[in-house]
Amino acid sequence: MFRDIFNLKSVGPLVVIFIILLILPTILPRFYTYILAVIFVTALLAMSLNMVVGHGGLFQFHHGAFYGVGAYTVALMLTKTSLPVWTGFIAGPIIAALTGLLIGAFCVRLTRLYFGMLQISLGSLxxxxxxxxxxxxxxxxxMHGIPMPPIISSQNSAYYFTLIIMAICLIIMYLIFKSPFGATLQAIRDNPERCEAIGINVRRHQLIAIVIATFFAGIAGVLFVVVEGSVFPDLLFWVFSLEIFIMCLLGGWFTFAGPVLGAAIMISLRTFVGIYTEYWTLILGIILILLIFFLPEGVWGYILEKFGRQSKEAIEGGSK
Amino acid sequence: MEIGQAFTVSALGSQFLVGLSRAMILFIVSAGMSFVLGVLRVPNVAHGSLYMIGAFAAFSISNLLGGGTAGFWLALILAPLVVALVSLIAERSLFCHLYEREHLMLLLFTFALMLILGDLVKMVWGADYRSIMAPELLQGSVNIFDSPFPRYNLFLLIIGPLVGIGLWLFSNKTKVGKIARAAAVDREMVGAIGINVSWVFAFAFVLGCFLAGLGGALVSPTISVTIGMDHDIIIEAFLIVTIGGLGNMWGALVGSLIFGLTQAFGILFWPQFAIVFPYIAVVIVLTWKPRGMLKSVW
Incomplete structure (x- = not known):
């Protein structure tokens, strides 16, 4: 089964990238290591959102809420309770997934824009x-200066921890994406009525997808606390949720790996343009407009289409 | 937690009026959003930014004209027109080329517009807090329910219904308004009988943005005008439009009343968590009536 999913040709470059990322902290200045870790966290978050948005076709407008719930859970467990530290790390994603189940159960009764709006209001709550x-x-x-277990408290160890957890999560997501469940989800995205007609329980599938996605968002939230050592309400604010949404579209939301690229572009833009001018959102806005007009498939979608592979494969997400 | 203040009739009554006047501002802004949503079928994320520009433009215009009574009234008229002009430029230069595209791209465009306008406002007006004086006629307060009630809020209570009636007359009694309503229901048909749909869309977009600017200009004497005021209003307008029924103008009114009143009474009952109450109201409405209180246009 695994041989079908991971062929050598596509796994090879990924392993190389992974090894390069393992070596990078030894050569890069501290600041860049930190930025890379932030990119990993955000990439994981954007990937988790894309599970429901790109593959599930749901208007998940307030994904940041679940990210924030994961981050706040671990922050609160570490500072306010005396439970073993790792319970917080496990509780974060689980609480996020439970929140996802609760909010999702309300939301899947509605469709499209109404779905998104109800989610925004519940998330804003x-x-x-x-x-x-x-x-x-x-x-x-x-909350700032959240104490971390010593093993991941240094910057480099936080980097490795984030990188490894992200890699594991991405592999699991890819397996889900290629599984019968993932295929059903994409079928529901493309034609919910027909899926309903052949006996697929559309709402249940969507709800399960939301729970899985919010679980991964919770993991991203935990990793955020590991990297930043702090939490603040902006993580749960709807503007940030829209930013994650944009990352998916930017990278290419019908592709599997697109959101990673989208997250990397957004974080790099914010960091490096932000050094030169305080008006970085203006530049982001202009770039977005250029993208809308010239690269509607997203950056990764465009690359796939342009170089060698057929666009059909890009739409099916056959990359990576 | 300071639960349990004195719930006297006068406190409830004056808080009811405060909520009503807040609802009028919300109604004007969200009616504009609802109009755009009804015709173009896209939630305009930049709506809040245009509201903010309306407030800043009102500040600049009234200052330019000496800050007196005449300055205020002129600002109230000119600021929404400035906003309408900004939106017309954005629509005709960029937005109008996207109507045939994937729907989410339209949403994405308005988000990009929000980012750009937000920074442009920061460039032009800076990050300071600005305040505008209401004209003398509307300053001070009158006694209603044995407690002082600002005159300006009374003015809002008058202007809100006027805008509502104006909108209703416009969309039901004028030719342009009827075309816009028809385009909301069936845009292919409207195009087929020889009407330039692209201009109908432009018109609807600009009118919606004009209302956002009007809301911004109207709210400016009651709050301190600053960057970031776009984020708060936009989410409220979204939710109001959703609970009212997408694209339905009266729905926007009903939603605004729900939102404004729950907010006002929330402040009375539990000040710390006052902002939670409107969201709870939205959740209740949407679980009870998933498609909004009134019929949506699509």
Missing amino acids: IWAIAFRWYSLTGGDDG
Whole structure:
């Protein structure tokens, strides 16, 4: 089974990239290592969103809420309880997935724009609570200097931890993407009525997809705390959710690997353009407009189409 | 937690009026969004930015004209026109080329517009807090329910219904308005009988943005005008439009009332978590009536 999914030709370059990423912290300055780690976290988050948006066709407009729930859960467990540290790391994704189940159960009753709007309002509810409950969450200041277990407290070890967890998650996501469940999900995206007609429980599939995606978003949230050592309510704010959404579209939302590229572009833009000018969102806006007009398939979709592979394969996400 | 203030009739009554006047601002802004949503079928994420530009433009215009009474009234008229002009330029130069494209691309474009406009406002006006004085006629307060109530809010209570009536007359009694409504229901048919749909869309977009600018200009004397005010309004307008029924103008009114009143009473009952109440109301409405309170246009 695995040989069908991972052929050598496509796995080879990935292994090379992975090894390069393993070596990089020894040569790169600290700042760049940090940026790379942020990119990993964001890439994982964007990938998890793309599971429901690109592959599931759902208007998951407030994915940041689940990311934030994961981050806040681990931050609260580490600072306010005396449980073994790793329970927080496990609880983060699980609480995020449970939140996803709860919110998803409400949302899948609706379709498209209504789905997205209900999710925004439910997610904003969580944001409002985190924003206002000063005694627990620190309100709009958030929580800073969260103590990490010593094994991942240094910057390089946090980098490796993030990289390895991200790699494992991406492999699992790819397996899900290629599984019968993933295929059903994409079929539902393309034609929900027909899927309903042949006896697929559309809502249940969508709900399961949301739970899985929010679980991975929770993992990304935990990794964020590992890298940054802090949490703040902006993680749960809807503007950030839209940014993740944009990352998926930017990279190519019908491809599997697109969101990784989208996240890398966004984070790099914010970091490096942000050094030169405070008006980096203006530049981001202009780039977005150029993309809309000239690369509607997203960057990765364009690369796939341009170089060698057929566009059909790009749409099916047959890359990577 | 400061639960349990004195729930006297006068406190409830004045808070009801505060909520109503807030709802009027929300109604004007979200009616504009609803109009765009109804005709173009795209949630305009840049709507909040245009609202913000309306407020800043009102500030600049009234300052330019000496800040007096005449300056304020002129600002109230000119600021929405400035916003309409900005939106017309954006629509005709870029947005109109995207109508045939994937729907999410339209959404993406308005997001890009929001990013650009947000930074342009920062460039032009800076990050300072600005405030505008209401004209003397509308300053101070009157006593209603034994407690002082700002005159300006009373003015809002008058202007809100006026805008609503104006919109209704426009979309039901004028030819352009009827075409726009027809385009919302069946755009192919409208095109087939020889109407330039692209211009109908442009018109709807600009009118929606004009209302955003009007909302911004109207709200400017009651708050401190600053960057970031776009983020708050946009999400509220979205939710109002959704719970009201997409594209339905009266739905926008119903949604605004729900939103404004739950917010106002939330402040009375539990100030710390006042912002939670409108969201809870939205959740209740959408679980009870998944497609909004009133019939959506599509």
